[in-house]
Structures are given as structure tokens and as C-alpha cells.
Amino acid sequence: MPTETSQHHQSHPPTAGCLFSGMGGFASGMLKAGYDVRWANDKDAYACDAFRHRIPSVRLLAKDIAEVYPDDDNIEPVDVLVGGFPCQPFSVAGPARGFEDERSNTFYEAIRLARTLSPKPKCLILENVPHVRRWMDRLTPALNEAGYHFGNSNVWEMNVKDVTGIPQDRSRIFMCAFSMNEFSHNPFSPPPPPKNGALLPLADFIDKSQQADPSLYLPKDSKYYKLLADKIESGDARNLFHLRRTYVREKQGELCPTLTASMGLGGHNVPFLEDRWGIRKLSPTEVARLQGFEDLEVFPVGMSRAQKYRLVGNAVCVQMACLVATEIRKVLEQ
Numbered sequence: 001m002p003t004e005t006s007q008h009h010q011s012h013p014p015t016a017g018c019l020f021s022g023m024g025g026f027a028s029g030m031l032k033a034g035y036d037v038r039w040a041n042d043k044d045a046y047a048c049d050a051f052r053h054r055i056p057s058v059r060l061l062a063k064d065i066a067e068v069y070p071d072d073d074n075i076e077p078v079d080v081l082v083g084g085f086p087c088q089p090f091s092v093a094g095p096a097r098g099f100e101d102e103r104s105n106t107f108y109e110a111i112r113l114a115r116t117l118s119p120k121p122k123c124l125i126l127e128n129v130p131h132v133r134r135w136m137d138r139l140t141p142a143l144n145e146a147g148y149h150f151g152n153s154n155v156w157e158m159n160v161k162d163v164t165g166i167p168q169d170r171s172r173i174f175m176c177a178f179s180m181n182e183f184s185h186n187p188f189s190p191p192p193p194p195k196n197g198a199l200l201p202l203a204d205f206i207d208k209s210q211q212a213d214p215s216l217y218l219p220k221d222s223k224y225y226k227l228l229a230d231k232i233e234s235g236d237a238r239n240l241f242h243l244r245r246t247y248v249r250e251k252q253g254e255l256c257p258t259l260t261a262s263m264g265l266g267g268h269n270v271p272f273l274e275d276r277w278g279i280r281k282l283s284p285t286e287v288a289r290l291q292g293f294e295d296l297e298v299f300p301v302g303m304s305r306a307q308k309y310r311l312v313g314n315a316v317c318v319q320m321a322c323l324v325a326t327e328i329r330k331v332l333e334q
């Protein structure tokens with residue numbers, strides 16, 4: 001099993017803490033970028049199981065962030081605090097009630113934790129969906145009042161397909177704030193987008209050469225089978241297909257559509273493909289690969305397929321997190 005190896009060999013790598021750590025996409029990216037990840041926090045039991053399984057070396061506080069206190073929990077200060085606070089309140093996929101939605105409190109909890117660590121983290125990296133920009137007028141002053149330089153020019157928006165070569169269409173933003181105690185201004189601005197990044201073939205991530213688990217195939221008498229079969233026949237069978245409420249969407253260009261936590265809700269939220277044995281959903285291992293998880297054993301034994309899909313859909317793409325972590329490390333080491 002590939003290990004969480006460091007690409008850097010410094011004697012004192014920067015330290016990091018991971019909030020909303022999920023199954024550890026961001027944490028893995030930080031480790032890949034050479035950070036010393038000291039601790040992580042998530043309240044979801046399945047996410048914690050997967051995190052411990054994948055990254056047993058990192059101390060995990062398995063509880064609500066609102067109950068995490070540096071003194072009581074004996075959490076050490078870190079150079080960089082990262083977190084993808086829950087995106088549901090801000091996502092176009094839902095009613096997008098923003099700060100009217102009580103789940104948005106997690107953003108303020110992250111800031112509360114940064115403030116109570118002593119010394120405060122030098123840098124905060126907050127990941128979310130691009131639509132969160134609509135609430136910059138709330139996010140920016142909260143970060144500034146907490147003693148962090150932050151503004152629109154410190155937001156890095158990227159798409160997985162453009163920056164990692166992984167063929168998933170997934171846009172995310174990373175808000176990078178720097179402590180006023182350590183910096184006279186925010187030293188980070190997003191680097192220019194990479195030129196002509198080669199997209200890896202879908203075939204590197206999905207396996208059509210052999211029959212998958214039979215339970216992944218749609219029964220021919222399913223009401224969705226004909227809908228999908230017709231669309232695949234009139235489209236390009238090399239592509240992936242996504243079932244919407246009443247129709248099928250073909251994702252053009254051999255790309256995977258954005259993977260979401262709703263994949264775990266059952267129904268047909270997982271992308272479909274056609275192979276020699278029929279029409280089937282992508283497997284949990286395939287969607288995990290499309291989020292940058294390289295481990296051979298990504299999930300704990302016995303975890304249900306629904307939980308695997310949900311955790312993967314919730315994750316930060318490992319390579320994208322590594323990219324951000326690497327840029328921030330350069331800034332910190334300048």
C-alpha cells in the first residue's frame with residue numbers, strides 16, 4: 001500500500017492541523033507536500049473510521065468542533081490550519097441559505113479555534129465550493145477581525161481537471177489567510193493556471209476490462225435502464241453518464257462529473273458507464289481514484305458502499321490539496 005510519503009526532506013517541516021478532516025483528502029495532500037500533520041478533527045463516525053484507517057499516524061479528535069478546546073484537548077499550536085467547512089449551506093446544489101443555515105456556524109468555530117491556539121496559526125486555508133464567494137462580505141471581515149490578512153485576491157479557484165490531470169470536473173476555492181502577528185500583508189496570490197496540463201485518460205481510473213461487482217450493474221428491467229441505454233447508444237460510450245431526475249446527462253470529453261456526497265444517498269447519484277457486461281455505476285474504488293486517493297485499501301473493512309460513496313464525494317481531491325499546500329509552504333519558507 002503506498003504510504004503518505006513526503007516530497008520534501010527538510011529537518012523542520014511546517015506543522016498542520018486539519019479541521020473537518022473527513023476521510024483525509026486534505027490531510028493526505030498536506031502530508032504529500034511535506035507537512036507534519038499533528039492532529040485532525042471530524043465529528044462523523046464513518047469519516048473518523050476511514051481517516052484512522054488511512055492515516056493512523058495522525059491524532060484524530062472525533063467530536064463536534066464546537067467541543068474542541070486547545071487546553072482541554074491538549075492540542076498543540078500549528079503553523080497551518082486547514083479545513084473544508086461544510087459546503088451544503090453555500091452550494092448551488094441546495095437552497096444555498098448561506099449564513100442562515102446553522103451548519104455555517106462551523107466556519108465561525110474554525111475561526112474560534114484559530115484564535116484560541118497560542119500562538120495562532122500563521123496561515124489558515126479554508127476550502128469550499130466557488131459559490132461561497134457570494135458570502136465574501138461575511139467571510140472576509142470575520143477573518144480580518146480574527147487577526148488574519150485576507151481579501152478576494154487571496155482566493156485560489158481551481159478545477160481538478162485543469163490542475164491535476166485527473167479527469168474530474170470539480171471546481172473548488174481555497175481561501176488563504178495569513179496572521180497579522182507574523183505578516184505585514186497577505187503574501188499569497190494564486191499562481192497562474194498551468195499551461196496545457198495533460199488530462200489522464202479515464203481508463204487509468206476505471207476498469208472496463210473485467211466484470212465489476214455484479215451488484216453495480218443496473219438490472220435490465222430497471223426503469224432507468226432504458227433511459228440510460230438509449231442515451232448511451234445515441235452518445236459516445238467512452239463517456240460517463242449521469243442520471244438526473246427525469247433524464248440522462250452525458251458528460252462530454254471523457255470527464256467524470258463532480259462527485260458529491262449525495263452518491264451515498266442511494267438512488268442513482270453515482271455516474272454510470274457501459275462495459276461488455278452491461279450498464280453499471282462506478283465502484284467506490286473508482287470514484288476514490290478520481291478524487292486522488294491512491295491507496296490500495298482506501299476504506300476500512302466492512303464499511304458499507306453507501307458510506308464509501310458519501311465520504312469520497314465529501315473529500316477534498318488529494319492532489320489539489322497538495323498543490324495548495326505546496327504553494328503555501330513556499331510562501332512560509334520565503
Ligand SMILES: C[S@@+](CC[C@H](N)C(=O)[O-])C[C@H]1O[C@@H](n2cnc3c(N)ncnc32)[C@H](O)[C@@H]1O
Nearest residue numbers: 020021022025026042043044064065084315316
Ligand atoms: C466537505 S467534508 C470535508 C472533507 C475533508 N476536508 C477532506 O479533506 O477530505 C466536511 C466534513 O465536516 C465534518 N463536519 C461537519 N460539521 C462538523 C462539526 N460541527 N464538527 C466537526 N466536523 C464536522 C463532516 O463530518 C465532514 O466530514
